[in-house]
Amino acid sequence: MSLKSTLEIDIVKATTSKIDSVDFENLLFGNIFTDHMLVCDFKEGAWQKPIIKPYEPFMIDPSAKVFHYGQAIFEGMKAYKDENDDVWLFRPDENFTRFNKSAVRMAMPEVPEDIFIDGLKTILEIEKEWVKKGLGNTLYIRPFMIAIGSGVIAQPSTQYRFMIILSPAKSYYSGEVKVIIAEHYSRAANGGIGAAKAAGNYSAQFYPTKLANAKGFQQIIWTDDATHTKLEEAGTMNVFFRINDTLYTAPTSERILDGVTRKSLIDLAKRDGLNVEVRSVLVEELVNAAKDGSLKEIFGAGTAAVVSPIVAFSYQGTEYQLPKVENSFAQQLKEDLTKIQYKLAEDTFGWTVKV
Amino acid sequence: MSLKSTLEIDIVKATTSKIDSVDFENLLFGNIFTDHMLVCDFKEGAWQKPIIKPYEPFMIDPSAKVFHYGQAIFEGMKAYKDENDDVWLFRPDENFTRFNKSAVRMAMPEVPEDIFIDGLKTILEIEKEWVKKGLGNTLYIRPFMIAIGSGVIAQPSTQYRFMIILSPAKSYYSGEVKVIIAEHYSRAANGGIGAAKAAGNYSAQFYPTKLANAKGFQQIIWTDDATHTKLEEAGTMNVFFRINDTLYTAPTSERILDGVTRKSLIDLAKRDGLNVEVRSVLVEELVNAAKDGSLKEIFGAGTAAVVSPIVAFSYQGTEYQLPKVENSFAQQLKEDLTKIQYKLAEDTFGWTVKV
Known part of the structure; x- marks a missing residue:
């Protein structure tokens, strides 16, 4: 599987990074997110151009279908940094394939491979400083999709949002x-x-x-x-x-x-x-x-x-x-x-x- | 069951109403919402003061637990207008009780009766023009609760939002x-x-x-x-x-x-x-x-x-x-x-x- 990026992505860089304020030795799992997020909306039957932009809350209608009927799926992945400062993914094709299987089961549109994989590669290149070297250090990757179409009739949404957010993580030890x-x-x-x-x-x-x-x-x-x-x-x-x-x-x-x-x-x-x-x-x-x-x-x-x-x-x-x-x-x-x-x-x- | 309202609710009225733009004879189910919504947040272990304010989208973090782990429940109710222009609810205590049973099962906080019932009464008084007379005309009521706490660890949220939104409806006929x-x-x-x-x-x-x-x-x-x-x-x-x-x-x-x-x-x-x-x-x-x-x-x-x-x-x-x-x-x-x-x-x- 290659990760060549031919996808057009809008990129809006954060003006400042919060990385220096993060204590990478004492991380709670899934609690801190990196400076950027990937957002790609599906509407009128088509995936729109993805954008990578500063991580921030977004506006959503109170009647959005995700709130009422739970159309929402996700994946959990990790990025690792080796001794040469190269960043690696582990079997991303498996997560991509499973994500779309989940999408089908929840009556949601499948995400194209370039948006999922190339989008992920692009945001990881931007956030590579957040992947720390050393066994146990990872950048946890959370691709997810939610139904953002409004209206409380119990039917699949016509509008969706695919996002990738990233959270630095230490090895997860939950005690005995x-x-x-x-x-x-x-x-x-x-x-x-x-x-x-x-x-x-x-x-x-x-x-x-x-x-x-x-x-x-x-x-x-x-x-x-x-x-x-x-x-x-x-x-x-x-x-x-x-x-x-x-x-x-x-x-x-x-x-x-x-x-x-x-x-x-x-x-x-x-x-x-x-x-x-x-x-x-x-x-x-x-x-x-x-x-x-x-x-x-x-x-x-x-x-x-x-x-x-x-x-x-x-x-x-x-x-x-x-x-x-x-x-x-x-x-x-x-x-x-x-x-x-x-x-x-x-x-x-x-x-x-x-x- | 009495509906005496002793609850303090902040009320911010919409400056204009969209009611005149609505074609009450041709309503798609759950598609149009009234001018106001009720919002009540749970945080630091307690329900906060409810507010009734103009219906509008709100901000939410991409890592909100509702998106990742689906902590979300709802009820469906209706308000009816009689020939004397009085507005009636049908067995609201049943919906209230069931809502809290759903809350327990989904590890969410129960909503106090005054917030659910008195809150509902108050918003219905404000929106009573939206309840139209005549058999088949109703105002569909959607109380719901979502987990708004951020963080992608798979644990119950510590923050929640209870809302009531209202949608005028004709009798629902779906063909044969x-x-x-x-x-x-x-x-x-x-x-x-x-x-x-x-x-x-x-x-x-x-x-x-x-x-x-x-x-x-x-x-x-x-x-x-x-x-x-x-x-x-x-x-x-x-x-x-x-x-x-x-x-x-x-x-x-x-x-x-x-x-x-x-x-x-x-x-x-x-x-x-x-x-x-x-x-x-x-x-x-x-x-x-x-x-x-x-x-x-x-x-x-x-x-x-x-x-x-x-x-x-x-x-x-x-x-x-x-x-x-x-x-x-x-x-x-x-x-x-x-x-x-x-x-x-x-x-x-x-x-x-x-x-």
């Missing part, structure tokens, strides 16, 4: 993560929008997660909504289970997001000679494996946290502790992945793309 | 409605947010509905997502089935909205001596009843359309026509309800509330 296995609440329906990165999927999790937090758990492992017997995702991440020396993760489906980190970890595990099985894992299997000691690891996988090891899970009121393992697959795969992302190891997969 | 019974797509999960009036529930329907439209059907009858055997809702409405002289509608659940029109029609049907059964109706039952001629009517029920008769349904590629009936329950119940709403019949239920 204990999870609770969902017995009642769920994140996705069969024939629903669980496989789309649609805004509504995330707010739907907030209340059950709050209930879990109140019980001392940071996240929920989601199960299938019909039977609550199959393990599907962990919070907003895909989830992996290691039983003895085999790594399991659920196949993607209408209910399960096709995560870029998930699929990359599967490939890395195979490359490393680990045994990987992509199949549904039952709650019962997990509990039995925890009881007989064959359950070695559980970890979430996603762009924000990369790999998030889980130290304990609760099911039907019983808490099961994960053992401390010497040769952690989670740790190994995280290192494999981040070394490729930061160009510290050879990228034999062709995943990294220079900006 | 043919529906397709969902065999693959679905609108709600067990343990999901189907019972909440959450924005994301609506956009999730747009794509399947578009597919149905392309096949010549206006709406979808949603079935349970696990088995697709139980009939649940029709488009964005609750749904009723008449088999012989019994009226059936599904019980409310986590997947089915507790509709105000639905529950009012059940009470009216009982008052009229009709046989009503609140229970799940199977797709199989419906198909069999269509085949043996005992299926008399299907209709949707909701605030926007009140009652929406369905003339045909499709299942597994076969289309079943509904008969033309003399004594339509749909017609009778719609008249019952609208007569109460417009104060043309006695309101023995105490449903109507004078503004």
